[in-house]
Amino acid sequence: MNTTAELREGFLSFFESKGHERHPSGSLVPPEWDRSTLLNSAGMQPLMPYFLGRDQPPALLLGTVQKCFRTADIDEVGLDGHHLTFFEMLGNFSFGQYFKEGAIDFAWEFVFDHMKIELDRFWVTVFAGDPELGLGEDEEAIRLWGAIGMPPERIVRLGRAHNFWSVGGPGPCGPDTELFYDRGEGIGCGRPECAPGCECERYLEFWNLVFMEYELHPDGQVTPLPKQNVDTGMGLERAASILQDVLSVYETDGYQTIMGWIASESGVAYGESETATKAHRVLADHGRGMTCLIADGVRPGNEGRGYVLRRIIRRAIVHGHDLGLRDFLPGLAEVVVEQMGDTYPELVEHHKVINEMLEAEEGRFSRTLEHGERLFEEEAESDAISGEAAFKLHDTYGYPIEVTVDRARFRGLPVDEEGFERLMGEQRERSRAGVKSEDTRAAEFATGAGFTSDFVGFEKTDVLTQIGAAEELGDGIFLAKLRESPFYAAGGGQVTDQGYLEHEETGARADLVEAHRLDEDQALIFKGNGFFAGDRVRAVVPWRVRFPTMANHTATHLLHKALREVLGEHVRQAGSAVRPDKLRFDFTHEQALTLEQRAEVERIVNAKIFESLPVRTFITPIEEARNLGAMMLFGEKYGDEVRVVEIPDFSRELCGGTHVRTTAEIGPFVITSESSVG
Ligand SMILES: [Zn+2]
Ligand SMILES: [Zn+2]
Structure with missing residues (x-):
């Protein structure tokens, strides 16, 4: 056994020969219920439900090789010979079957008969006990190591921080024992007290055997578990570096293959x-x-x-x-x-x-x-990257700050990150100041009015109502709130309606210039003269404007669903612009559509239009909408109650927009252009 592949396969077949079922690696993406990490970071993580007794394991003894990814170390990778983000973890697991004796016996056999590690380079650590937990040292593990042939002076007792495992809170926990390889006196800190657990590189931990025998309670109490489990983890790359007698994981055969390719492509070799x-x-x-x-x-x-x-x-x-x-x-x-x-x-x-x-x-x-x-x-x-330069790189060239910092670090140059942050802050201030006045003013006006404008635009486009509040902005522009409003304020991709007010007494007219959406409320800006708070008005969205907007919005939903059917479920709406004259739909997909895909999308949308399906809307608790599989916009904040727009047997989407009553009203649909938004 020498190569990484031989070690991986050797480990799995060794444990197979000991009655362990070979279990495939879980995904790097943890399942929905697991919020502990962004990406799977340990060999046992996907098996947690079995250890917690929530699910039945496929077999009571398992052996796995698991893909792992540590996000915290990204910036460190490259700088030294041992940091990795991606790595593989070997592990053997026992659910209520063998315990300390079995785990130590197997480890001993594998380390000496298969990895062929020399005994005088082999060390172990065991749990030294912890008064706070009310636990003494792990006598059983110490006895078992001694009995199998481990010299007592190389069984090192370490405290809770090193040799006690828990889920990070209440739950199963227990002592562990770690296996170390001594790389020799020439490596590491050279201090006389240097031993496993030292910060330096001399003693390499390569296998951890966890004995889950207790349960940690919220009050800090520790009680024995009825059933004892074993969870072990061996870092594949590290263990391979022992087999191949190299100091860095990057010098193992697994990485040399990739680096060979890099060298031949670039003409620059590792170590050059x-x-x-x-x-x-x-x-x-x-x-x-x-x-x-x-x-x-x-x-x-x-x-x-x-x-x-x-x-x-x-x-x-x-x-x-x-x-x-x-x-x-x-x-x-x-x-x-x-x-x-x-x-x-x-x-x-x-x-x-x-x-x-x-x-x-x-x-x-x-x-x-x-x-x-x-x-x-x-x-x-120069001898440093200034905040101004970092800012210019970011602002003018879109050069991410972490790239600037990373590159600078590789050359030993400091970056004035504080200066960068300050300039970023100033820029944010500037852009906020630019748009702030009107938004803030509208919001303050809306709140100050003391009532909520009732949006009736789903049912009506022409309504007799009253101006509940008004405020002059100069140049014939005024802010107004209507008791009832048919005007849709831009949101959910649909643009603000066009429309006007007609004064009931004078017949004067004011055109809608802008609409501010404020949660469930709105503030409107009109251009026109002679309108005051308390006046009765007719508020109108011309049908020739609203109708095509509704048609385009419903078409957007059909298009969204059709894209998912043709390209796959990964397609996600990234944005949209629904206007009376056209619609634009932004979505995530890696390349342009082929002519066939485009034709197929058009065909599906037009087929649904031709079927003349009813378009229904209803309000429902968000949980219910989720159960119905309604599509939601990623990153969007939704309230407890949501509005669902449904086209039966085809599409369900959370949406606050206006829609036609049947798909037939949309009329023929064509894709006029498609481009990448970068
Ligand atoms: Zn040391
Ligand atoms: Zn919509």
């Missing part, structure tokens, strides 16, 4: 220069991470997991540029798929979308990068 070494590490680690994340359904975005993915993609591009690489991410991912596809079949299954997505993201970001590059290089000539 400091920049090259760092760049190779970043590409090797992030290349694996991005490939596996996309295969598990993560898409580049600006928040959450999507942002993690975007950051590692961008980081890889930046450091790839340092090696002279261009348009290289799909090729890099290809190497990962080839290398790991046998273990993780989802990589092979999704390799096409992985390629497309990386190509698209790289194309976009490379342009940004090239524009900013020159300025960055100029600034890097």
Whole structure:
């Protein structure tokens, strides 16, 4: 057993031979109920429901290799030889079957018979006990290690921080025992007291055996569990570095394959220069991470997991540029798929979308990068990157601040991040001041009026009502609130209605200039003279304006659903503009539609129009809407009660907009243009 692949397979088949069922890796994206981490970060994490007794495990003994991703370490990757974001964790698990003795016996056999580690390089740590928990040292583990042949002086007792595992709060918990490999006197701090648990690199922890035997209660009490479980985790890359006798995980065969490809593509080898070494590490680690994340359904975005993915993609591009690489991410991912596809079949299954997505993201970001590059290089000539330069890179070139900081860090240059933040703050102030006055004024006016304007525009487009409050803004412009209003204020992608007021007594007319939406209320701005609070008016949205707007809004819902049917469920509405003359629909998809896809989308929408389906709306609790599978806009805040627009057997969407009564009213639908919004 020497290669990473042999270790992975050797571990799984060893535990198979001991009665463990081989269980596939869980997704990097934790299931809905697991809010503990953005991405799966430990081998046992997907098995938590079994340990908590919520679900029945597929077998009482399991062996797994699990994909893991640590988001906290992104910025560290590249700088040294051991930080990784993506890694694989081997583990054997016992649900109420063997306990400490079995776990230690198996570990001993695997370490010596299979990994062939020399006994005098092998150390273990055990739980030293903790007065606060009311627990003494783990005598049983100490006895078992001794009995199997471990020299007593190499059984190290450590406290709660090192050798006690819990879920981070009340729940199952217990002592653990950690297995260490001594890399020898030449490595590490060299202090006489250096031992496992020391901060330095001499003793490498490579396997952790957790004995879940207690339950931690909210009051801090610890009581024995009725059934004892074992959870173990061995970092695959670390353990491989022991087998191959190298100091850095990046020197193991698993990474050398990727780096070989990088070297042949760029002509720059790992170790050739400091920049090259760092760049190779970043590409090797992030290349694996991005490939596996996309295969598990993560898409580049600006928040959450999507942002993690975007950051590692961008980081890889930046450091790839340092090696002279261009348009290289799909090729890099290809190497990962080839290398790991046998273990993780989802990589092979999704390799096409992985390629497309990386190509698209790289194309976009490379342009940004090239524009900013020159300025960055100029600034890097000095001994620091000023706040002004960082701001200009961001503001003018769209160069993300974390890229500036990261690049500077790799060259040992400080960045005036405080200065950058200050300039950003000033810019925010400036832009706020620009739009603030009118919005704030409208909001203050609306609140000051002391009543809520009743929006009746779903049913009526022509209504006799009263101006409840008015305020002159000068130049014949005035703010007004109507008791009842047919005017739709822009929201949910639908633009503000056009329309006018007609004075009941004088017949004077005022055109609607703008409408401010304020939660359930609205404030309107008109141009016209002779309108005062208390006046009776007729408020009108001309049918020739409203009707096509409604038709286009309903068409938007049909289009949304049709796109999902044709392109897949990953399509998400990113924005829309519903106007009387046309509609625009922004959605997330990695490339342009093919002619066939476009024709198919048009065909579906027109078929639904032809079927003359009724369009129904109803108000319902948000939970109910969710149960009905109503589409919601990501990131949108919804109240407890929501309005659902339904086209039977086809589309259900949360929406506050105005719609036609049947799809037939939409009339023929054509896609006139399509483009990428970058
Ligand atoms: Zn040390
Ligand atoms: Zn809508």
